[in-house]
Structures are given as C-alpha cells and as structure tokens.
Amino acid sequence: MRLALQMRTGLERETLPSDYRRACLSLIKRATTEYADGKYFEEFYQGNHTKAFSFALGLPRGVRFAGDTIFLPKPESQITLTISTADPRTAAILSNAFLAMKGKTHPVKGNMLRIEKVVLLPEKPIPQNSHVLLIRMLAPLCIREHIDNKDRYITIEDADFAQQFTRVIAYQLKDQAEFTEEEKNSVQLIPYEMKKTVVRHYGQKIACSLGVGVLTASPRVLHYLYQSGMGSRRSAGFGLFDIITVSKGG
Structure with missing residues (x-):
C-alpha cells in the first residue's frame, strides 16, 4: 500500500527545519496515539523493533536549503508525505489513523502542517518475469x-x-x-x-x-x-x- 498525505504549511511562515524527518515521525506518532485510543501506538513504537513501513516527504519546487532551515517558495506551500508498507495490517492501521487526522494541523518547528487529503496511490505492477x-x-x-x-x-x-x-x-x-x-x-x-x-x-x-x-x-x-x-x-x-x-x- 502507498498512501499520500497532501498537506499545506502555515499562512504566515515560509520555512521548515532541514531535519524534517523528526516532524514526520512526530506526525506518525500522533496519528497512532489518537487513533483507537492509542491502542496501536505501543505496537508501533514500544521497544526497539523494526517498523513495517517507510516514508518520503515531497517538497515543492523552488525550495532552498540553508543550514538548519528549508526556505519554501511561499506560505501555504503544498507538502506531500508518502507512506508505503508491504504489511496489510500496518496499511489498515496507518490509513485509518491518518483519515482520522484529516483537517487537523500539526505543529512543526517554526511552522505547521495541515492535512488536506489522504489518498491511496496506485502501485506500479511488476510482471512475474521481470528481474x-x-x-x-x-x-x-x-x-x-x-x-x-x-x-x-x-x-x-x-x-x-x-x-x-x-x-x-x-x-x-x-x-x-x-x-x-x-x-x-x-x-x-x-x-x-x-x-x-x-x-x-x-x-x-x-x-x-x-x-x-x-x-x-x-x-x-x-x-x-x-x-x-x-x-x-x-x-x-x-x-x-x-x-x-x-x-x-x-
């Protein structure tokens, strides 16, 4: 499963921290904490075990990196967080957790992210004879x-x-x-x-x-x-x- 979270930054600020993975992890932890009264948070983050997903943050064109700061082209820039997993159970939990956060804002150092859409992305097929x-x-x-x-x-x-x-x-x-x-x-x-x-x-x-x-x-x-x-x-x-x-x- 591939899930895309389409988000927008705040109206007043044009920056994000260059250590943005920390903010993404904070968002994932919040989603699993709030969904189903937090019953899945411990499963995901209690102990030092491998989590069954990966993610990537898509930034808008025109961003500029300078030290600890990412300068966005404008306020309310669109940001896309893509989350992918091969585990059906993890897919269901994360999908439901983020759907429950639609419309909410999440603080990021010097800015905020608002989840506007949660979209299930089509996966590209790999034929059985392709290596x-x-x-x-x-x-x-x-x-x-x-x-x-x-x-x-x-x-x-x-x-x-x-x-x-x-x-x-x-x-x-x-x-x-x-x-x-x-x-x-x-x-x-x-x-x-x-x-x-x-x-x-x-x-x-x-x-x-x-x-x-x-x-x-x-x-x-x-x-x-x-x-x-x-x-x-x-x-x-x-x-x-x-x-x-x-x-x-x-």
Missing part, C-alpha cells in the same frame, strides 16, 4: 554498518558499496520466510545517476545516496522492496523509491 527495475530514490538510501557500537554509513562513493548494499538487504529480508536464501542474498543495485548526499536527522549528519539506479532481484523481492522501502532506517524516512521503468523480462 530488473530502473528506480528513483524518493528518500535517501541509507546503508549502515554497525561495528563496536559505532555506525558507519556507506554511499556510492565507497568501494564496498555493492557488497554492503547486498548485505543490508539480505538482513532486511532475513525474517521473510517466503523468500529463498538465494533470493535474499542476491539483490543488487547498480548506480546510474546517483550521488552522495548528507542529511540531518535528530542533530546527526548521515551520509546517504540519492538518484537513479538499476535494481536487480527476483520479481517478488522487487515487489516487496517497492512496498517496504530498502536499506537501513526505513521507518525514519529512508529508502523509499519509485519505479521509472520495468524490464520486459529476462
């Missing part, structure tokens, strides 16, 4: 290696990017019993027009990759990654992609 997708990252691709209580973030500029990408995706798929071990360990991403970027997240600077790449895997793994996002820290706003073209087979 290759040309994709565009909607949210930065985060590849993390955790060693000795320290995190290393790998981008396309690193020599071991291909190896680390395959490793991280195999770990992401490890509990998905429907996939074979070969399927889990053979996913590859070939950068086409990708670049390194550094994003702000809770005061931390994280090196990631953005742009267009060629993703290869079995058709059903491709479909799963398309719905769930791929890589590390997906539920914090990383790894969601869109499909540009699908191979016609082979």
